[in-house]
Amino acid sequence: MAMWNAPVLEIPGYRRLVHPKTDFHLAGRPLVLAPSVFCGSVPQLFASPQADTVVMVYPALHNPVDGAALWPPPADRRPAGAPTPPALSALLGRTRAVVLCVIAAHPACTTTQLARQAGISPASASEHATILRSAGLTTLTRERKAALHTVTHLGLTLLNANGSAHAST
Incomplete structure (x- = not known):
């Protein structure tokens, strides 16, 4: 500063x-x-x-x-939400692990909401969400013009195996 x-x-x-x-x-x-x-x-x-x-x-x-x-x-650009397990960060990379945790903590979030919660740009959020979706860890549904991201059972299993507290959904 x-x-x-x-x-x-x-x-x-x-x-x-x-x-x-x-x-x-x-x-x-x-x-x-x-x-x-x-x-x-x-x-x-x-x-x-x-x-x-x-x-x-x-x-x-x-x-x-x-x-x-x-x-x-600003506070709204800093990573928010639940802490990311270190083992998950080592496996996926820190930003992608944060994105997965945010999607799990905020089911059916838009790409813009995901970006804001993860503290990254919308383009980066979209890229990470696409990779997580390709791996079967998240799904995408469309509602009008919005892309809604949700964690899959495989994603929840990975989060739970790494000590994350995202067992809801």
Whole structure:
């Protein structure tokens, strides 16, 4: 999380990632903060000595690996729901295991609801749900334009065998 320590804007990880021995002085120029999903995980400064404004392009999405984002993700973008058993994460991968647990905890959820609960993008939720469905762990039913995801008996068996508490349905 970025902090203002007058007269310095401190960004965790920036010195480590960019140049450990450099401070950037604005010299009275305004600083424009520009979120971007295309800049990678490291904030970038755009300025020249004759520029009237300094622009910092920073990751719009939180990257927990290097902590380079200016602030943590909003609460509704963090993984929610029941904890994921470590053995299940090792077998399926952490995100796919979270998706399976969310589907089990929220039967008949839409892809958008699944994405929100798992803390991932709708495209990623759709991809993971498709793989889980191909493995026979979830099913998909359509209601009008909505795709509804539900865990199968095989999926519940896998969850129960790994110590998850999703025995309902």
